[in-house]
Amino acid sequence: MDNIVILTGAGISAESGLATFRGPGGLWEGHRVEDVCTPEALARDAALVHRFYDERRAALGRVAPNPAHVALARLDREWPGGLLIVTQNVDDLHERAGARRMLHMHGELNSALCASCGTRRAWEGSLPPGTTCGDCGSPTLRPDIVFFGEMPYRMDAIERALSDCDLFVSIGTSGAVYPAAGFVRTARYHGAATLELNLERSAGSAWFGETRLGPASELVPAWVDEVLAQSTQSSPMSR
Numbered sequence: 001m002d003n004i005v006i007l008t009g010a011g012i013s014a015e016s017g018l019a020t021f022r023g024p025g026g027l028w029e030g031h032r033v034e035d036v037c038t039p040e041a042l043a044r045d046a047a048l049v050h051r052f053y054d055e056r057r058a059a060l061g062r063v064a065p066n067p068a069h070v071a072l073a074r075l076d077r078e079w080p081g082g083l084l085i086v087t088q089n090v091d092d093l094h095e096r097a098g099a100r101r102m103l104h105m106h107g108e109l110n111s112a113l114c115a116s117c118g119t120r121r122a123w124e125g126s127l128p129p130g131t132t133c134g135d136c137g138s139p140t141l142r143p144d145i146v147f148f149g150e151m152p153y154r155m156d157a158i159e160r161a162l163s164d165c166d167l168f169v170s171i172g173t174s175g176a177v178y179p180a181a182g183f184v185r186t187a188r189y190h191g192a193a194t195l196e197l198n199l200e201r202s203a204g205s206a207w208f209g210e211t212r213l214g215p216a217s218e219l220v221p222a223w224v225d226e227v228l229a230q231s232t233q234s235s236p237m238s239r
Contacts, residue, residue: 003082004227005158005165005192006072007183011172011199012216013089016063038148046129046142053143054126056090057109065097068171068220073098075224080231084161088173088180090145105152105180111144120144152179162186169195169223172216175202184208197223 010018035041036052065073072085076099085102087094090109094102107113112123112131116138123144131141146152162168168187175181184194184207196208197219205211212219 002166003161003164004075004079004084004167004169005161005183005187006083006085006169006171007173007180008072008085008087008089008094008171009173009180010089011174012068012220013063013066013091013093014172015066015068015215015217016093018059018063018089018091018093033148037145039150042142042147050127050129050143053109053145057124057127060091060109063091063093065093066217068216069093069097069099071221071224072171075227076101078228078231082161082164084158084165086158086161086180086183088177103154103157105146105154105158107143107145107153109143109145112141113144114138115140115142155179158183159186162192163190165190165192167193167195169197170202170208171197171220173198173202175204195223 031052035045036049042049072094076083076085083101085094085099087102087104088106090104090107092108092110110123111120112127113120114133114136117133117136119133119135121134127141127143130139132139133141162183163186165187168184170184173180181204184196184204188194188207194208194210196202196205196211197216198205198211198213199215200213201211212223
């Protein structure tokens with residue numbers, strides 16, 4: 001059976017009301033990314049960084065999965081072959097829609113990371129600086145977010161999936177943040193078909209065999225319908 005790898009970015013959650021990672025002027029929710037998403041920022045002003053992610057965590061309760069999330073969850077349930085949804089997003093909208101075959105390469109808002117022992121644990125509510133780790137006792141719990149300069153999670157598993165996939169699909173990504181921006185080239189190198197679903201062409205659009213432009217809430221359900229209708233054929237899309 002065919003194996004599909006799907007990469008999702010901020011564009012898929014934008015229609016649910018969550019701000020994309022880089023908004024107007026390069027700001028994320030009014031802050032420079034360098035001030036809230038780097039190890040240096042955490043060391044310089046831990047209170048600001050923790051408060052920023054507390055606010056993002058709280059915002060999740062005010063939004064809901066949109067038709068694009070729901071469609072991918074349907075694909076997860078019904079696709080008989082291999083499937084991995086890799087998301088750059090730190091929200092929980094894929095899970096709330098029902099997706100299970102997935103991973104968060106950049107961490108999760110509803111998780112805390114101990115900077116001392118590396119323990120990751122589910123977390124709700126505020127996470128003030130100095131919160132104690134229940135495993136090692138160190139007051140070093142921080143948002144479980146992969147900052148710039150840190151290694152994304154599960155890269156070995158992602159690379160294996162890309163090398164084995166028959167189809168790679170990128171949804172709502174800018175194509176400007178590595179290593180995710182390089183996934184399309186890895187998939188193509190191993191012979192996969194490639195498809196971009198985006199509001200506008202990404203920085204890496206030229207690497208895709210096909211690009212479809214429009215809102216994710218329209219493009220993704222239509223594509224999932226198409227793929228599932230072809231599920232008895234030998235390939236989800238012609239190369």
